Each structure stands twice: as C-alpha cells, then as structure tokens.
Amino acid sequence: MAILSPRSTNYERLEGGMGPSRLGNKRFAWKKFAIAAGVLITIVWFFGPREPRSFSWSPTKGTDYGKNVDTAPLPGPPMPAPTKPESGSDKSKPVGNPTADTPASFETDPDPTKTTHCTKPHTPGAPLVQYALMIDAGSTGSRIHVYKFNNCGPSTFYEYEVFKMTQPGLSKFKDKPLDAAKSLDELMDEAMRVVPASLRKCTPLAVKATAGLRLLPGSQSADILEAVEKRLREEYPFQLVEKDPVVIMDGKDEGVYAWITANYLLDTIRAGSPGNGGKAPGTYAVLDLGGASTQIVFEPMFSKPDTALVEGEHKYDLEFAKKNHVLYQHSYLGYGLMRARNHVHQLVEFMASIRLPDEEGKEPPAVVGNPCLARGTQRVVEVEDERSGVKRNVTMNGEQIGSFEACNRVVELVMAKDAICEVKPCSFNGVYQPSLLDTFSSGKVLLLSYFYDRLSPLLPPKSTITVQTIASTAKDVCLGHTSWLNRWGSHADVMKDLAGRPEWCLDLTFMYGLLRLGYEFEETREFEIGKQLQNTELGWCLGATLAMVGGSLSCRV
Known part of the structure; x- marks a missing residue:
C-alpha cells in the first residue's frame, strides 16, 4: 500500500505566520492568503464533512494516568560503573555494582565529597569528585542542574543530578536587568546547599539562555546577560567557565546537546555501548519542544551509496566516546509552543475581523470564536493589530466550534508548508530535512519538554503513543467537558487541569501538525x-555539561 506524504497536498503559504522568510527582503502579502483562507475555513467549519471519531486506544475508568509520574517510560540499562585498569594490565573491569554503589540522589549520598566507586582518581592530579553547575535560562523559567561526577575511570563518570526551577524566565525582566540577575538567587542558593564548601571554587558554572532571550529587541538581552554574569562573579564562589560563561546558546547546540543527554542516558553512545552490529543507527532521534523554539536531531542512515546529508548548517559532525556521528539538526525559532499559540490566536482574530461588514470606524470584535479552544471554554489573549501595531486584549471563546479538525486547518496555515524549498526535500517553512521515512524509518524517537508535559497527564503509563494517538486525544480534549467526562471523568486532577487550560486543545493539535504535517511522520509512527531518566532531567543540560567537564578545568583563586 502506498504511503501518502503531506507534501503531495498544497497548503496555503502564510508568510509572517512563524519563522523567518526564505526570500530575503521579499515577503508574501500574507493577508491576501489569510483572507482567502479565512473564507475557505469558514465554509469548511460550518458546511464541510467531519471525520468519524476513531481512536487508536480507549482507556477505561480507573486507569492511572501519567500526571504524577516523575520518570519517563523509557527503556535503558542501569548506568555502568566506571572502570579502572587491573594491576599490570591494560584490561579494565567494572568497579562496584552500579545499582547498589551509585547513590540515586543527593539525599541518599553518604558523603557528597567522596564517591562509592573508588578512593583515588584514575588520573593523578585529577579531583576524585567533580561537581558542575548548568543554568538553563528558558523562555518560561530558569532551571539549575547541579551534577555530580567522579574521575574513577579514564573518562568523567556521571553519578546524579539535583534539579530546581523558578519562574518567570529572564526575558520577562527585559527592562530590569538587575532584577533578572537576582531572579537566579534561589537557584544559586540550591547550588550552595548541594556542593560541599571545599569543592565550590573548583566547580564550573555556566548559564545558557535559549529562545526567549533571542527574541528580545535591541540591547535588552545583552544587558540581562551582563547583569547576570556580574552578580554570579560577585556573590557566589563558583568558577565561571572561561569561554562564554553567560551566553545565548545557538539553537543547533541546544538540539544536539539534548540528543547527547538522551542517548548517553539510554546507553547508545557511551564507550562500550553494544551498538547495533552495523545496521541502522541505534541512536534515538530527539525532538524537543520548548516555549519559543523547537528542535529536531537525528542520525540519518542513507541506503544508497550516492546519497548523503547535504552540506550546510544543519549538518553536525559529532565525536563522542571516540565514535563519530553525523547528525541532522535544526532549530525552528518561533515554532515553540507559546509562540505557536500567539500566532494561531493572531490568525484567528484576523480572520474574524475580515468577516465583519466593511464599515469605516467599525471596532474590531472583543469576543472571537476560536476553534482551537476546547468547547465551552474561553481565554483572554493579547493580539496586535497588523496595521497600527496597537496591542489589545481579546476574549477567545471555544463556544461550540472548538474541534480538532477545525483547529488543525488553522495550524496548517501557520506551518508554512508551501514555503519555497531551495534544497529538497524540505520539512516546513522551507527548511531542508532528509526524509524520516527514507533515512530513519525504523529508528526510535523521543519527545521531550512540552510534548511530555501535555501528553503524559492524559495517557496511561506505558501507553503506545503514535501520531494517531495524539490526534485522538486532541479530538476528545477539543470537544469539551462532556467528552472529558467520558474519558477522564474518574480522574479529578485531569479534569481540573483540562478546565484550567483552554489551550490544551490548541497545544495537542499543534503537536500533531508539527509531527504529521511538518516532519511527515506517518500516522502509525510510535514515539x-x-x-526524566535515572533521576536525571532530559534536555540539553547534561549534554552541555558533559562537554564542559570534558575539557580543562580551572579553580577560582
């Protein structure tokens, strides 16, 4: 049976929806496209056929959902113990039992200044125990990761993590850089609690901001970064790394570091990993959905000898544990979940305004029906007038029009699927990407961040998650309270969360559009x-820290 690709269907090109134009200074007259799309969508909403409601699975009442699950349902062997050479031999052997000897957390660590793996470092002069601090300054909040490592083996070995987060993100303090810097004090106090006093001066510290700060205009982001670095140097004893201690991280590094973290913890890239016998890559593809941007990273396998990854910024040559990996990566700035919400609301409000009678002085509507909000729910959102630039609050109302099918049509416009594709094949917004169907057809895929946050509360543990699972869940969420009762009625926490998050319908529909229309995963593809894995937060931070402690370390005077 032939597999149909979304590329075979034409989608309206809506330039200005999300992401940069691929046409230099030329821009589409996106309002003309939106007007035509608005008329078409209106007709389809009210007169078009509806899909039959079919679900890939249907949970029964009494099922335990993933709301309070702290660790992801991921496979993966226990982390191996470090190794040390046998006396008089180049051979190495495990030191201790990794499940029994390695503390699971700071709270169970008998002595944070020592390690249960050995009493002397493998390399003379190296510290026996090494801590490292990484602050993730994201668009919605800041998080600190305090990592403990030991040097019992020839390479640094990770033991455990202490994690803490705070809100809002640094970008919320755009006009108050000192307040932004002080917002990290709570996180640094946690580092002071965990890292032994005797090791603080030799503990490297880095702050990496992500898409939220990238979007600030002018010098606002630079002012915040400068204030943060100044406060960390003056108020805390840790050693800021020499190169780029406080910096806005490049999107490609964000994705690749997340790929390293996941595959390191899943034991697919560490030295001594079993590998896959020369067959298709045994590494996971990693898709990370943040608030302002989203990343995809995978290791494509080309079956034909005359095909390979096209050269460009998307190509990332990585050497890890003495193995070479050629990765495809791309970071889509503007396609994070919070930015996607903004663009969908903006488009819905615009389409509502063009359906009004053309009367001079006519005020734009204060209440707008929005199919991307669950039925019977509403939310006040801020929209910006495209002509005047004036911002105003609009009440978005799911009324009785909220539905997955209608919302998906809006998301399709935002995805910019028909942007000019200069180097084929493309995913969306004109971005080159090798076909996942051709180059990663059987590889495993891991979804992180908002994918987890929005899906796990609604799905039973160890569920088989496919593109169709996301669609079927979105359908039930978008249909409102009666539908929620039928599916989650016995779960008070889930019902409360659904009632408090009208945009959950939009979030799930956007995830479906991103995976199905954007990346072109087939409906049955499993994710x-x-x-968390092994009590460690998944994401880019551990990967970035492994790179940091792998280099030369210095101590503060």
Whole structure:
C-alpha cells in the first residue's frame, strides 16, 4: 500500500505566520492568503464533512494516568560503573555494582565529597569528585542542574543530578536587568546547599539562555546577560567557565546537546555501548519542544551509496566516546509552543475581523470564536493589530466550534508548508530535512519538554503513543467537558487541569501538525515521551555539561 506524504497536498503559504522568510527582503502579502483562507475555513467549519471519531486506544475508568509520574517510560540499562585498569594490565573491569554503589540522589549520598566507586582518581592530579553547575535560562523559567561526577575511570563518570526551577524566565525582566540577575538567587542558593564548601571554587558554572532571550529587541538581552554574569562573579564562589560563561546558546547546540543527554542516558553512545552490529543507527532521534523554539536531531542512515546529508548548517559532525556521528539538526525559532499559540490566536482574530461588514470606524470584535479552544471554554489573549501595531486584549471563546479538525486547518496555515524549498526535500517553512521515512524509518524517537508535559497527564503509563494517538486525544480534549467526562471523568486532577487550560486543545493539535504535517511522520509512527531518566532531567543540560567537564578545568583563586 502506498504511503501518502503531506507534501503531495498544497497548503496555503502564510508568510509572517512563524519563522523567518526564505526570500530575503521579499515577503508574501500574507493577508491576501489569510483572507482567502479565512473564507475557505469558514465554509469548511460550518458546511464541510467531519471525520468519524476513531481512536487508536480507549482507556477505561480507573486507569492511572501519567500526571504524577516523575520518570519517563523509557527503556535503558542501569548506568555502568566506571572502570579502572587491573594491576599490570591494560584490561579494565567494572568497579562496584552500579545499582547498589551509585547513590540515586543527593539525599541518599553518604558523603557528597567522596564517591562509592573508588578512593583515588584514575588520573593523578585529577579531583576524585567533580561537581558542575548548568543554568538553563528558558523562555518560561530558569532551571539549575547541579551534577555530580567522579574521575574513577579514564573518562568523567556521571553519578546524579539535583534539579530546581523558578519562574518567570529572564526575558520577562527585559527592562530590569538587575532584577533578572537576582531572579537566579534561589537557584544559586540550591547550588550552595548541594556542593560541599571545599569543592565550590573548583566547580564550573555556566548559564545558557535559549529562545526567549533571542527574541528580545535591541540591547535588552545583552544587558540581562551582563547583569547576570556580574552578580554570579560577585556573590557566589563558583568558577565561571572561561569561554562564554553567560551566553545565548545557538539553537543547533541546544538540539544536539539534548540528543547527547538522551542517548548517553539510554546507553547508545557511551564507550562500550553494544551498538547495533552495523545496521541502522541505534541512536534515538530527539525532538524537543520548548516555549519559543523547537528542535529536531537525528542520525540519518542513507541506503544508497550516492546519497548523503547535504552540506550546510544543519549538518553536525559529532565525536563522542571516540565514535563519530553525523547528525541532522535544526532549530525552528518561533515554532515553540507559546509562540505557536500567539500566532494561531493572531490568525484567528484576523480572520474574524475580515468577516465583519466593511464599515469605516467599525471596532474590531472583543469576543472571537476560536476553534482551537476546547468547547465551552474561553481565554483572554493579547493580539496586535497588523496595521497600527496597537496591542489589545481579546476574549477567545471555544463556544461550540472548538474541534480538532477545525483547529488543525488553522495550524496548517501557520506551518508554512508551501514555503519555497531551495534544497529538497524540505520539512516546513522551507527548511531542508532528509526524509524520516527514507533515512530513519525504523529508528526510535523521543519527545521531550512540552510534548511530555501535555501528553503524559492524559495517557496511561506505558501507553503506545503514535501520531494517531495524539490526534485522538486532541479530538476528545477539543470537544469539551462532556467528552472529558467520558474519558477522564474518574480522574479529578485531569479534569481540573483540562478546565484550567483552554489551550490544551490548541497545544495537542499543534503537536500533531508539527509531527504529521511538518516532519511527515506517518500516522502509525510510535514515539516515547520523556521528562526524566535515572533521576536525571532530559534536555540539553547534561549534554552541555558533559562537554564542559570534558575539557580543562580551572579553580577560582
């Protein structure tokens, strides 16, 4: 049976929806497209056929959902113990039992200044125990990761993590850089609690901001970064790394570091990993959905000898544990979940305004029906007038029009699927990407961050998650309270969360559009979702820290 690709269907090109134009200074007259799309969508909403409601699975009442699950349902062997050479031999052997000897957390660590793996470092002069601090300054909040490592083996070995987060993100303090810097004090106090006093001066510290700060205009982001670095140097004893201690991280590094973290913890890239016998890559593809941007990273396998990854910024040559990996990566700035919400609301409000009678002085509507909000729910959102630039609050109302099918049509416009594709094949917004169907057809895929946050509360543990699972869940969420009762009625926490998050319908529909229309995963493609593995937060931070402690370390005078 032939597999149909979304590329075979034409989608309206809506330039200005999300992401940069691929046409230099030329821009589409996106309002003309939106007007035509608005008329078409209106007709389809009210007169078009509806899909039959079919679900890939249907949970029964009494099922335990993933709301309070701290660890992701991921496979993966226990982390191996470090190795040390046998006396008089180049051979190495495990030191201790990794499940029994390695503390699971700071709270169970008998002595944070020592390690249960050995009493002397493998390399003379190296510290026996090494801590490292990484602050993730994201668009919606800041998080600190305090990592403990030991040097019992020839390479640094990771033991455990202490994690803490705070809100809002640094970008919320755009006009108050000192307040932005002080917002990290709570996180640094946690580092002071965990890292032994005797090791603080030799503990490297880095702050990496992501898409939220990238979007600030002018010098606002630079002012915040300068204030943060100044406060960390003056108020805390840790050693800021020499190169780029406080910096806005490049999107490609964000994705690749997340790929390293996941595959390191899943034991697919560490030295001594079993590998896959020369067959298709055994590494996971990692898709990370943040608030302002989203990343995809995978290791494509080309079956034909005359095909390979096209050269460009998307190509990332990585050497890890003495193995070479050629990765495809791309970071879509503007396609994070919070930015996607903004663009969908903006488009819905615009389409509502063009359906009004053309009367001079006519005020734009204060209440707008929005198919991307669950039925019977509403939310006040801020929209910006395209002509005047004036911002105003609009009440978006799911009324009785909220539905997955209607919302998906809006998301399709925002995805810019028909942007000019200069180097084929493309995913969306004119971005080159090798076909996942051709180059990663059997590889495992891990979904992180908002994928986990939005899906896990609604799905039973160890569920088989596919593109169709996301669609079927979105259908039930978008249909409102009666539908929620039928599916989650016995779960008070889930019902409360659904009532408090009208945009959950939009979020799930956008995820479906991103995976199906954007990346072109087939409907039956299975995914794994993750938040933690081995008590460690999944994401880019551990990967970035492994790179940091792998280099030369200095101590503060």
